[in-house]
Amino acid sequence: MSALRQVMCRSTASLQLYQANRAAAARWASTASVDGGPLDPKTALARPDELEQRNKLSGKITVPTAVNLSPISGVPEEHLRERRVRIHIPPKNAMQSGTDNVNTWQIEFDNRERWENPLMGWASSGDPLSNMNVQFGSQEEAITFCERNGWRWYVDGAEKPKKERVKNYGINFAWNKRTRVSTK
Amino acid sequence: MAGREAVKRAVQQVRPILSVDREEARKRALNLYKAWYRQIPYIVMDYDIPMSVEQCRDKLREEFVKHRNVTDIRVIDMLVIKGQMELKESVEIWKQKGHIMRYWKESQEPKPTDFLSKFIQGVN
Numbered sequence: 204m205s206a207l208r209q210v211m212c213r214s215t216a217s218l219q220l221y222q223a224n225r226a227a228a229a230r231w232a233s234t235a236s237v238d239g240g241p242l243d244p245k246t247a248l249a250r251p252d253e254l255e256q257r258n259k260l261s262g263k264i265t266v267p268t269a270v271n272l273s274p275i276s277g278v279p280e281e282h283l284r285e286r287r288v289r290i291h292i293p294p295k296n297a298m299q300s301g302t303d304n305v306n307t308w309q310i311e312f313d314n315r316e317r318w319e320n321p322l323m324g325w326a327s328s329g330d331p332l333s334n335m336n337v338q339f340g341s342q343e344e345a346i347t348f349c350e351r352n353g354w355r356w357y358v359d360g361a362e363k364p365k366k367e368r369v370k371n372y373g374i375n376f377a378w379n380k381r382t383r384v385s386t387k
Numbered sequence: 388m389a390g391r392e393a394v395k396r397a398v399q400q401v402r403p404i405l406s407v408d409r410e411e412a413r414k415r416a417l418n419l420y421k422a423w424y425r426q427i428p429y430i431v432m433d434y435d436i437p438m439s440v441e442q443c444r445d446k447l448r449e450e451f452v453k454h455r456n457v458t459d460i461r462v463i464d465m466l467v468i469k470g471q472m473e474l475k476e477s478v479e480i481w482k483q484k485g486h487i488m489r490y491w492k493e494s495q496e497p498k499p500t501d502f503l504s505k506f507i508q509g510v511n
């Protein structure tokens with residue numbers, strides 16, 4: 204009797220297994236590739252609406268190029284509305300350094316209140332942006348940065364056109380130059 | 388010295404964060420608003436703040452209206468995500484009373500706006 208029950212149980216179990224297999228096979232057939240290659244379980248087990256959402260998210264959306272990130276940047280409002288950014292090229296060092304460090308553009312914020320520390324006499328400021336030093340390769344990059352962060356800005360020190368001149372040592376000794384002197 | 392305030396009209400193709408179109412982003416924002424709206428009585432009760440439910444709902448509306456001019460879908464999505472995080476923190480009582488009261492900025496003194504009071508207080 205117990206053996207019979209075992210057989211019965213096994214048969215019902217195998218029947219359930221068979222049905223489950225058929226269901227799985229049907230799902231497999233709907234998602235599997237033709238040559239029966241390996242399946243991605245994430246794709247095979249996902250619900251149709253999940254798949255649809257994933258498909259949508261893998262695509263692209265069209266947004267304007269100019270985007271203002273100030274609502275999500277976490278910068279306090281008082282540092283968004285009231286700050287004004289100066290975009291400039293840092294001046295050349297007046298000492299004998301070369302001009303290699305003046306090819307970048309920098310941004311600089313307007314000055315906020317400063318005070319002298321009453322105990323030690325140190326200079327103090329409550330402005331978190333006063334020491335921010337960001338360098339850019341071009342003026343446009345700096346402008347884009349400011350606009351993305353929602354700051355007002357202006358470009359300081361417009362480039363003056365330089366007068367063209369021929370750089371030639373021999374010109375100094377041309378026949379019509381007063382620089383040519385006799386050797387005697 | 389000329390500020391350029393002209394808005395570029397160019398568009399670009401980017402990966403979405405949550406929503407693929409404006410309508411979906413709008414629905415997400417509205418759902419977040421409703422979730423907050425329904426949660427406010429419990430927040431007032433749990434945190435025992437000295438504010439009424441109506442005052443909290445006004446503040447909720449104010450916080451949402453503050454970003455009414457945001458048009459970029461990705462920024463809207465990010466704001467919704469942040470709002471969701473805030474809600475979760477409030478519901479799970481990961482915040483404290485002061486964190487809730489911070490929305491009203493009661494402890495912050497308003498900064499002077501006109502020239503004379505700025506001058507007297509020594510701020511610029």
